[in-house]
Amino acid sequence: MIVPRTSYVEATARRRVEAVLDHDSFWEFLPPEERVTSPHLSQLDLPVAFDDGVVVGGGTVQGRRVLLAAQEGAFMGGAVGEVHGAKLTGLFARAVDERPDAVVLLLESGGVRLHEANAGLIAVSEIIRALLAARGRGIRVLAVIGGGVGCFGGMGIVARCCDAVIMLEEGRLGMSGPEVIEMAGGVEELDSRDKALVWRTFGGKHRYLLGDCEYLVEDDVAAIRESIHQALEAASGFELEQLEAEHALLEKRLRELAHLHDAIDMWRALGLPDPDTLPMLDLARFTPIAHRARSFWKGEG
Amino acid sequence: MVGWAVSAASTFSSLVKTTMEHLEFTFPGRRAATGRKHAVLVGVVGSGNLEVLLEPKPLGGACQIVVKTAVAGFGEIWQAVLEDFCRRHGLGDLLVSINDLGATPAVVALRLDQAVHELEGSGP
Numbered sequence: 040m041i042v043p044r045t046s047y048v049e050a051t052a053r054r055r056v057e058a059v060l061d062h063d064s065f066w067e068f069l070p071p072e073e074r075v076t077s078p079h080l081s082q083l084d085l086p087v088a089f090d091d092g093v094v095v096g097g098g099t100v101q102g103r104r105v106l107l108a109a110q111e112g113a114f115m116g117g118a119v120g121e122v123h124g125a126k127l128t129g130l131f132a133r134a135v136d137e138r139p140d141a142v143v144l145l146l147e148s149g150g151v152r153l154h155e156a157n158a159g160l161i162a163v164s165e166i167i168r169a170l171l172a173a174r175g176r177g178i179r180v181l182a183v184i185g186g187g188v189g190c191f192g193g194m195g196i197v198a199r200c201c202d203a204v205i206m207l208e209e210g211r212l213g214m215s216g217p218e219v220i221e222m223a224g225g226v227e228e229l230d231s232r233d234k235a236l237v238w239r240t241f242g243g244k245h246r247y248l249l250g251d252c253e254y255l256v257e258d259d260v261a262a263i264r265e266s267i268h269q270a271l272e273a274a275s276g277f278e279l280e281q282l283e284a285e286h287a288l289l290e291k292r293l294r295e296l297a298h299l300h301d302a303i304d305m306w307r308a309l310g311l312p313d314p315d316t317l318p319m320l321d322l323a324r325f326t327p328i329a330h331r332a333r334s335f336w337k338g339e340g
Numbered sequence: 341m342v343g344w345a346v347s348a349a350s351t352f353s354s355l356v357k358t359t360m361e362h363l364e365f366t367f368p369g370r371r372a373a374t375g376r377k378h379a380v381l382v383g384v385v386g387s388g389n390l391e392v393l394l395e396p397k398p399l400g401g402a403c404q405i406v407v408k409t410a411v412a413g414f415g416e417i418w419q420a421v422l423e424d425f426c427r428r429h430g431l432g433d434l435l436v437s438i439n440d441l442g443a444t445p446a447v448v449a450l451r452l453d454q455a456v457h458e459l460e461g462s463g464p
Binding site: 051052053070071072084085086087088089090092111113114 | 359360381384389391395409410437439
């Protein structure tokens with residue numbers, strides 16, 4: 040039997056929630072009919088969304104109880120305003136009370152919603168504090184990145200504060216986005232219109248090779264569900280030794296790769312064969328090669 | 341909502357003005373809206389798109405529609421599209437709330453049909 044593939048990239052936040060969770064298991068808090076919309080956007084006479092661009096609630100994934108959030112990239116680039124941020128912060132506070140098997144974040148965001156200025160910045164810092172507080176209480180937090188907007192700015196930081204990141208090849212993860220880097224550093228620094236360059240710098244494959252994400256999956260909802268299931272089974276923790284090990288890895292990465300200017304040079308330095316061919320490989324052929332780079336980070340040195 | 345036959349100049353001026361327009365319509369219904377859910381939301385407030393929230397509630401048999409649109413000056417086209425929607429489905433005791441970011445009339449009509457399908461049908 041051929042099971043039809045359901046695209047994650049193409050789906051809206053609400054569709055993603057329904058597709059990632061077990062059928063009919065989703066319940067929502069602060070649903071659209073509550074109309075908790077952004078007071079800042081109304082003051083600026085700008086359009087609002089009934090859910091302020093984020094869906095929060097709970098459900099099950101293969102029978103395991105999760106709380107989850109999904110950002111809608113099509114509404115203001117998934118940017119975090121005061122209400123949007125408070126919904127995410129509340130999700131973590133609720134997780135501490137309810138102790139689900141995990142909090143799952145379906146991220147798609149350009150970062151802070153600039154229209155909301157300080158309120159948006161504070162919202163992101165509150166999300167990070169609440170996320171780390173939940174992790175400190177033993178709650179596992181997983182991020183899924185695979186929307187067209189990618190995951191940048193404050194939400195890029197949020198993603199890397201999670202226990203594990205699941206990425207699609209089409210996903211992008213970074214701090215400043217390519218356009219911002221070009222504007223600040225000039226076209227010699229990064230040509231944001233060079234799509235191949237952008238994807239090999241921010242895309243899922245590079246993030247997987249550098250150890251920034253733990254799972255790299257096809258654009259298929261079933262594959263994402265399976266990765267969430269695996270991430271729930273994997274070892275996790277938030278102890279000092281784990282943080283120190285991660286810092287050591289980051290230090291090693293800086294030492295080995297910081298002088299290189301293109302992802303392809305980094306892949307060559309990691310000892311990967313034919314690095315220029317990696318962007319075009321499908322995941323079935325890419326993953327075994329990528330495991331060499333993954334063991335490089337976990338190995339000696 | 342952007343009309344079919346507006347000049348580029350008038351579209352531009354209505355966009356740079358960025359004044360949100362608030363429109364309200366009430367149409368008679370032929371039957372009460374019912375659904376397995378107490379509310380459904382379809383669509384997204386993205387460029388050229390809109391979100392439609394349907395909530396069955398007692399409104400004396402009427403269909404009440406509240407539109408907030410980022411593109412002002414197209415009240416008559418909204419009137420035509422929404423009247424057509426109400427004529428086709430005849431739903432009463434229904435509150436329809438719309439946040440619009442420049443959807444074309446065809447997109448508005450399709451989203452409204454999608455919302456009714458999700459409210460009354462077996463879902464997507």
